[in-house]
Amino acid sequence: MSDLQLEIKQMIIETLDLEDIEPAEIIDDEPLFVEGLGLDSIDALEIGLALQKRYGIKLKADSEDTREHFSSVNALAILIESQRAS
Amino acid sequence: MIVVGVERLIRFKLQSWNAFAPGLENHQAWREWLLHPSELSPELGKTSLKQIPPMLRRRFTELGRCAAGAALPLLEDVDAIPGVFASRHGDTPLTLSLLEGIAEGEPMSPTGFSLAVHNALSGLLSIARKDVSEVTAIAATENLIPNALIEAVTQLQDQPRVLCVIYDLPLPELYKAYSDSTPFPCAVAMILSREEGDGFILQSDNGQGSDPTQSDDFMTLLRLLNGLESSVVFGSSLTRSRWRISPE
Numbered sequence A: 001m002s003d004l005q006l007e008i009k010q011m012i013i014e015t016l017d018l019e020d021i022e023p024a025e026i027i028d029d030e031p032l033f034v035e036g037l038g039l040d041s042i043d044a045l046e047i048g049l050a051l052q053k054r055y056g057i058k059l060k061a062d063s064e065d066t067r068e069h070f071s072s073v074n075a076l077a078i079l080i081e082s083q084r085a086s
Numbered sequence B: 001m002i003v004v005g006v007e008r009l010i011r012f013k014l015q016s017w018n019a020f021a022p023g024l025e026n027h028q029a030w031r032e033w034l035l036h037p038s039e040l041s042p043e044l045g046k047t048s049l050k051q052i053p054p055m056l057r058r059r060f061t062e063l064g065r066c067a068a069g070a071a072l073p074l075l076e077d078v079d080a081i082p083g084v085f086a087s088r089h090g091d092t093p094l095t096l097s098l099l100e101g102i103a104e105g106e107p108m109s110p111t112g113f114s115l116a117v118h119n120a121l122s123g124l125l126s127i128a129r130k131d132v133s134e135v136t137a138i139a140a141t142e143n144l145i146p147n148a149l150i151e152a153v154t155q156l157q158d159q160p161r162v163l164c165v166i167y168d169l170p171l172p173e174l175y176k177a178y179s180d181s182t183p184f185p186c187a188v189a190m191i192l193s194r195e196e197g198d199g200f201i202l203q204s205d206n207g208q209g210s211d212p213t214q215s216d217d218f219m220t221l222l223r224l225l226n227g228l229e230s231s232v233v234f235g236s237s238l239t240r241s242r243w244r245i246s247p248e
Helices: A003-015 A041-055 A064-069 A073-085 B027-035 B062-075 B092-103 B110-115 B120-129 B144-155 B214-225
Strands: B009-020 B083-086 B135-138 B161-168 B186-193 B198-204 B232-236 B241-247
Touching: A003 A041, A003 A073, A041 A073, A041 B110, A064 A073, B009 B062, B009 B144, B009 B214, B027 B214, B062 B092, B062 B120, B062 B161, B062 B186, B083 B120, B083 B144, B092 B110, B110 B120, B120 B135, B135 B144, B144 B161, B144 B186, B144 B198, B144 B214, B144 B241, B161 B214, B186 B214, B214 B232, B214 B241
Parallel strands: B083 B135, B083 B161
Antiparallel strands: B009 B186, B009 B198, B161 B186, B198 B241, B232 B241
16 A cells, blocks of 8 residues: 555545544455445545645546546546646 | 414324433433433533444434434334424534634535535435435424424324424534523434324413423423423413423
């Protein structure tokens, strides 16, 4: 688990009140929504807001890309890295 | 229907009830406390709410945990039941935190916003219980308890049983100068039935004398439910209406 992956997991736990979950329990390449961690649509909005606050990333709620970015911790890490590079 | 000039009286049956406050979670604890009252914490503290899956449980605020703590034990063997959810002030601590965020120019939490509506709690319980029965969320500045009961009893025309949950928290310090509120978190859940349970009569009351204090209403209701009063009165100084509830 890289530093960025850990940072993302901590952000998810903190933002979504997942106090009972340890970062290690969130698997890097498993789905975050419905299956896997089991987050829902309100959580997606909350993560979108956290990405905007922390990394200055703005996403369109209805785009297919956003769906892809939110698919796992790894996908979020790629999104954040590409934002940093640009 | 209530018609002026006609006696305002309705009957209902109370199948079961449960109440929740800091340290008071069953009939026996309530009865002992009502006989020997002591000061209760203004905060709810930890609750277990094991009936709710953890991913959903995190959405319950203090007010929600209090109301669910009263209602869920009544619903263990109940598949589907319509509900009347009544709170005078609603989730004021949550609303205040959202307003403070706006004042500081922060973007609003979608979760916080979605939970700040008056029917949020009934929605969460509906999801948790997979019960798609209709729910009604009401608020009243005064006479909340008789109004919630009137709503629930009225729904008994269409339904054999109706859940009625009445719940409130102490107001945040900032608002206390403007209104009274319950001194401790409190929720009362009742299942009203057409057929089963103890009979009660709810009727308008023309008695004189000073109006009961709204902030004592929970205790008044609980004294009745615990059989410590033969009848209780709720009153509104705004509408000058009074309601009496007594066992049949």
